[in-house]
Amino acid sequence: MSKRDLILATALELFVHQGIGATATAQIAKAAGVATGTLFHHFPSKAQLxxxxxxxxxxxxxxxxxxxxxxxxxxxxxxxxxxxxxxxxxxxxxxxxxxxxxxxxxxxxxxxxxxxxxxxxxxxxxxxxxxxxxxxxxxxxxxxxxxxxxxxxxxxxxxxxxxxxxxxxxxxxxxxxxxxxxxxxxx
Amino acid sequence: MSKRDLILATALELFVHQGIGATATAQIAKAAGVATGTLFHHFPSKAQLxxxxxxxxxxxxxxxxxxxxxxxxxxxxxxxxxxxxxxxxxxxxxxxxxxxxxxxxxxxxxxxxxxxxxxxxxxxxxxxxxxxxxxxxxxxxxxxxxxxxxxxxxxxxxxxxxxxxxxxxxxxxxxxxxxxxxxxxxx
Amino acid sequence: MSKRDLILATALELFVHQGIGATATAQIAKAAGVATGTLFHHFPSKAQLxxxxxxxxxxxxxxxxxxxxxxxxxxxxxxxxxxxxxxxxxxxxxxxxxxxxxxxxxxxxxxxxxxxxxxxxxxxxxxxxxxxxxxxxxxxxxxxxxxxxxxxxxxxxxxxxxxxxxxxxxxxxxxxxxxxxxxxxxx
Amino acid sequence: MSKRDLILATALELFVHQGIGATATAQIAKAAGVATGTLFHHFPSKAQLxxxxxxxxxxxxxxxxxxxxxxxxxxxxxxxxxxxxxxxxxxxxxxxxxxxxxxxxxxxxxxxxxxxxxxxxxxxxxxxxxxxxxxxxxxxxxxxxxxxxxxxxxxxxxxxxxxxxxxxxxxxxxxxxxxxxxxxxxx
DNA sequence: TATGAATGAGTATTCATTCAT
DNA sequence: CATGAATGAATACTCATTCAT
Structure with missing residues (x-):
């Protein structure tokens, strides 16, 4: 699974359980096991994610x-x-x-x-x-x-x-x- | 209209148009024409508001x-x-x-x-x-x-x-x- | 000296020695002995400071x-x-x-x-x-x-x-x- | 024009219009049409560029x-x-x-x-x-x-x-x- | 030589909440 | 009751730099 897909899957889980607004990008990255920069490398903004x-x-x-x-x-x-x-x-x-x-x-x-x-x-x-x-x-x-x-x-x-x-x-x-x-x- | 009611009415409007999470208590207070402290005087927390x-x-x-x-x-x-x-x-x-x-x-x-x-x-x-x-x-x-x-x-x-x-x-x-x-x- | 003036004086010193871009707002606040929020309470943005x-x-x-x-x-x-x-x-x-x-x-x-x-x-x-x-x-x-x-x-x-x-x-x-x-x- | 010169020319333009500090190496590379790695291949650091x-x-x-x-x-x-x-x-x-x-x-x-x-x-x-x-x-x-x-x-x-x-x-x-x-x- | 995904410390800014007046 | 200056942890996002290919 590519890091991009990992981020997407992790974001889905967190968004659903905590809400979109209540989920920090840093939390997504951490839970996905990637650096925060990696998230923003693939998705230029939270909105675009x-x-x-x-x-x-x-x-x-x-x-x-x-x-x-x-x-x-x-x-x-x-x-x-x-x-x-x-x-x-x-x-x-x-x-x-x-x-x-x-x-x-x-x-x-x-x-x-x-x-x-x-x-x-x-x-x-x-x-x-x-x-x-x-x-x-x-x-x-x-x-x-x-x-x-x-x-x-x-x-x-x-x-x-x-x-x-x-x-x-x-x-x-x-x-x-x-x-x-x-x-x-x-x- | 009491300040309390003013805050409630203002909060309703802002919550509905911007979302609850996206509406800052300070914004509510300002839009209602009261001090931030006043909001917290009437409602001990945003959740309680x-x-x-x-x-x-x-x-x-x-x-x-x-x-x-x-x-x-x-x-x-x-x-x-x-x-x-x-x-x-x-x-x-x-x-x-x-x-x-x-x-x-x-x-x-x-x-x-x-x-x-x-x-x-x-x-x-x-x-x-x-x-x-x-x-x-x-x-x-x-x-x-x-x-x-x-x-x-x-x-x-x-x-x-x-x-x-x-x-x-x-x-x-x-x-x-x-x-x-x-x-x-x-x- | 008001906190506002303290921030201004500290910012002047830091800006001059490190450059404006190279001086972080957090550094100004810390050097001035105030919280970061205080700086932004008085000056809504670094540019306005x-x-x-x-x-x-x-x-x-x-x-x-x-x-x-x-x-x-x-x-x-x-x-x-x-x-x-x-x-x-x-x-x-x-x-x-x-x-x-x-x-x-x-x-x-x-x-x-x-x-x-x-x-x-x-x-x-x-x-x-x-x-x-x-x-x-x-x-x-x-x-x-x-x-x-x-x-x-x-x-x-x-x-x-x-x-x-x-x-x-x-x-x-x-x-x-x-x-x-x-x-x-x-x- | 060699890639190295391309980078130099692009950097000049961007530095002058946006300031040195405000110009990201990634932006220079992109504007020059090369990869970020290429920039750092020719110039080991931004300062050296x-x-x-x-x-x-x-x-x-x-x-x-x-x-x-x-x-x-x-x-x-x-x-x-x-x-x-x-x-x-x-x-x-x-x-x-x-x-x-x-x-x-x-x-x-x-x-x-x-x-x-x-x-x-x-x-x-x-x-x-x-x-x-x-x-x-x-x-x-x-x-x-x-x-x-x-x-x-x-x-x-x-x-x-x-x-x-x-x-x-x-x-x-x-x-x-x-x-x-x-x-x-x-x- | 050249690439671009990956990194993570660093940045400006926000915000719920407190408290002295 | 009412005020608004003060707080500082948290947030989204940036960026110089590295490295495996």
Whole structure:
């Protein structure tokens, strides 16, 4: 593992447990076993370290969610996306927490991060549009629905991370998806 | 307005726009037009200032949401709660943002804040239980449902704060509530 | 002596002996017997400390050179100014050195400092103009002459500071002034 | 141009515009298009880079000022020296500025640099001695006169660099030399 | 010769908190 | 109650220099 990657991995861990602002660059460097100068050699500023880390995490999630082809019906495809995302979140709980951390940071380049997230959850508007066209989904305003779906995914993921015992419980997994899906479905 | 209240109001504004960690006590004091010593005279530490502010905001929201008596049917009562909360959020956008800020703070007394929020949105589990008993709501695991409802309320509120033009649009308001309600309703 | 003045005095000494860039704010604070925070309480940045110090020194020199009234003839008045300046420089060698330091700093607010110096040596253009009008001084371009006179004064002052034994030698003192005066006089 | 020379040229430019202390070796290397290691391969330390640069510049100036033989009378020879120096300064403004920079640096090997400069302007004491012997120059203390002449040359050169339009104006050029020469001449 | 990642002591500046008035 | 000067540990970032390739 390159020193750069070591720094990224260490930063992720510390950021998630202490908060971004509360984590000193010196602490990251020390915990990663490199000199402070090394951190700044790879990332010119703390902000850029955060950005690079965010990009990293975002890319990983996006890859994890890539669906080869639209298989099955609408609800089935939605469920596949949902499950992939959830599996990734459970496999990388710190990454998910970090995304949420960055997402909720105040006073920062909010729009950038918000847009970045839409990029990942971009399948949602597509599903929504298609579902509405097919008459399977209710005509919910897209912008509002998107925000809500995103929130529901993040909330569910965080819930399963916080309650690992329930993450394997099919009943819970189904309930979480239904809570998401039925909020939009036409009944 | 007492100096104490002035400090609280100023802190709220600054915290929300810059973040809690990024706001210096000296800045709060200066913006409030008092000496730094005065701030620490009223609040022995920054942490306690944050706590006091949180308590303040929480109390206000709780009061705004108090329903005299259970009027109407289940969905009607739920809608009343939802609307009251939403109105309050729109009237006090910074307060809502601050709650979300504290809620998502990492490494902190998470449980305390989480519990405090349940206290306010406490009507949800009640509605949920009653609705399930009456067969009007699906049997969703309570802990998961609670988390989701809470998240949906906060998301919707933030959405309307960010898009004030849509906050008065009845179509949007209905859609937001439906997204919440239909996720749990039996169809 | 207030802490603020203590810091200024200490900074002057250190700047002059080590250079401005080579003197750490922490070193100034320590040498002055105050905390680093105290320095930044009084001077928001190192640059502003330097500016404040410069202003201080400039004001002192200006006061020292103030002539109650135009006594004597042109050369006599010039000599009085020259001697006052020289006496002040000998009494405050570090102040003079600091002025020269700031004056020669590269990449900085050169114009500001240059103008500030003209302000002090402002009597020179006056003398020059009057002398030229009376036919006692040669018609030297004013801007060039001003620069040269300034330089000659600073050079002479520095020379006497570096050779204190010669500062009391009337022969040397006369020679220094003549070098200055005869460069402009009509013969 | 060899990498070594490239580094020297780049360093000159940066030193002059930002100051020596404020210019990082890494910046020089980058601007010169070489690796940091390369800079330290050619110059074992920043101090030695500065010295090498100084030597370079000094040598160039010395060569530019070399007069084949004493032609003409005293004032004529002086004027020749003066003009050569001034022409070189105008052709290499950054070199001149760098010399002045090094000359005024505090806390450094002052005597060395001072002596180095005398080496270049060494013709002045000679002229002075000869002129005094011939009775054409006043009996000014040599050490003081030398310092003043040096200062006047540097000041005039800097003036013409700062005001290029006046550098070609014969009136100004004459005035600058006269200011220098008449300060010592017997009238 | 040339490279550039790595180092770690050093720098300016911030900030929660104290306390004498 | 109120003030604001004083504190000093902590922080993000810099930089001359080294060294394995």
């Amino acid at each position: 955060v950005s690079a880390l965010y990009l990293n995490v975002k890319t990983q999630l996006a890859e994890a969610m890539r669906l080869e082809q639209g298989e099955g019906d609408l609800a089935g495809r939605a469920r596949q996306y949902w499950d992939r995302g959830m599996d990734w979140a459970l496999a990388h709980p710190e990454s998910l927490r970090f995304m949420s951390l960055v997402y909720h940071r105040p006073g920062q380049d909010g729009d950038l991060k918000r847009q970045a997230m839409l990029e990942i959850l971009g399948f949602i508007p597509e599903l929504l549009r298609q579902g509405q066209a097919e008459g399977r989904l209710r005509p919910v305003p897209e912008d509002l629905a998107l925000e809500q779906c995103q929130g529901q995914f993040m909330t569910a993921a965080q819930f399963f991370i916080d309650h690992p015992d329930k993450a394997g419980d099919g009943h819970y997994r189904d309930a979480a998806f239904d809570l998401f899906w039925l909020s939009m479905a036409r009944h | 944050v706590s006091a502010l949180y308590l303040n905001v929480k109390t206000q929201l709780a009061e705004a949401m108090r329903l005299e008596q259970g009027e109407g049917d289940l969905a009607g009562r739920a809608r009343q709660y939802w609307d009251r909360g939403m109105d309050w959020a729109l009237a006090h956008p910074e307060s809502l943002r601050f709650m979300s800020l504290v809620y998502h703070r990492p490494g902190q007394d998470g449980d305390l804040k989480r519990q405090a929020m349940l206290e306010i949105l406490g009507f949800i589990p009640e509605l949920l239980r009653q609705g399930q008993a009456e067969g009007r709501l699906r049997p969703v695991p309570e802990d998961l449902a609670l988390e989701q409802c809470q998240g949906q309320f906060m998301t919707a509120a933030q959405f309307f704060i960010d898009h004030p033009d849509k906050a008065g649009d009845g179509h949007y308001r209905d859609a937001a509530f439906d997204l919440f309600w239909l996720s749990m309703a039996r169809h | 330097v500016s404040a110090l410069y202003l201080n020194v400039k004001t002192q020199l200006a006061e020292a050179m103030r002539l109650e009234q135009g006594e004597g003839d042109l050369a006599g008045r010039a000599r009085q100014y020259w001697d006052r300046g020289m006496d002040w420089a000998l009494a405050h060698p570090e102040s003079l050195r600091f002025m020269s330091l700031v004056y020669h700093r590269p990449g900085q607010d050169g114009d500001l400092k240059r103008q500030a110096m003209l302000e002090i040596l402002g009597f020179i253009p006056e003398l020059l103009r009057q002398g030229q009008a009376e036919g006692r001084l040669r018609p030297v371009p004013e801007d060039l002459a001003l620069e040269q006179c300034q330089g000659q004064f600073m050079t002479a002052a520095q020379f006497f500071i570096d050779h204190p034994d010669k500062a009391g030698d009337g022969h040397y003192r006369d020679a220094a002034f003549d070098l200055f005066w005869l460069s402009m006089a009509r013969h | 500065v010295s090498a640069l100084y030597l370079n510049v000094k040598t160039q100036l010395a060569e530019a000022m070399r007069l084949e033989q004493g032609e003409g009378d005293l004032a004529g020879r002086a004027r020749q020296y003066w003009d050569r120096g001034m022409d070189w300064a105008l052709a290499h403004p950054e070199s001149l500025r760098f010399m002045s920079l090094v000359y005024h640096r505090p806390g450094q090997d002052g005597d060395l640099k001072r002596q180095a400069m005398l080496e270049i302007l060494g013709f002045i004491p000679e002229l002075l001695r000869q002129g005094q012997a011939e009775g054409r120059l006043r009996p000014v203390p040599e050490d003081l006169a030398l310092e003043q002449c040096q200062g006047q040359f540097m000041t005039a050169a800097q003036f013409f660099i700062d005001h290029p339009d006046k550098a070609g104006d014969g009136h100004y050029r004459d005035a600058a030399f006269d200011l220098f020469w008449l300060s010592m001449a017997r009238h």
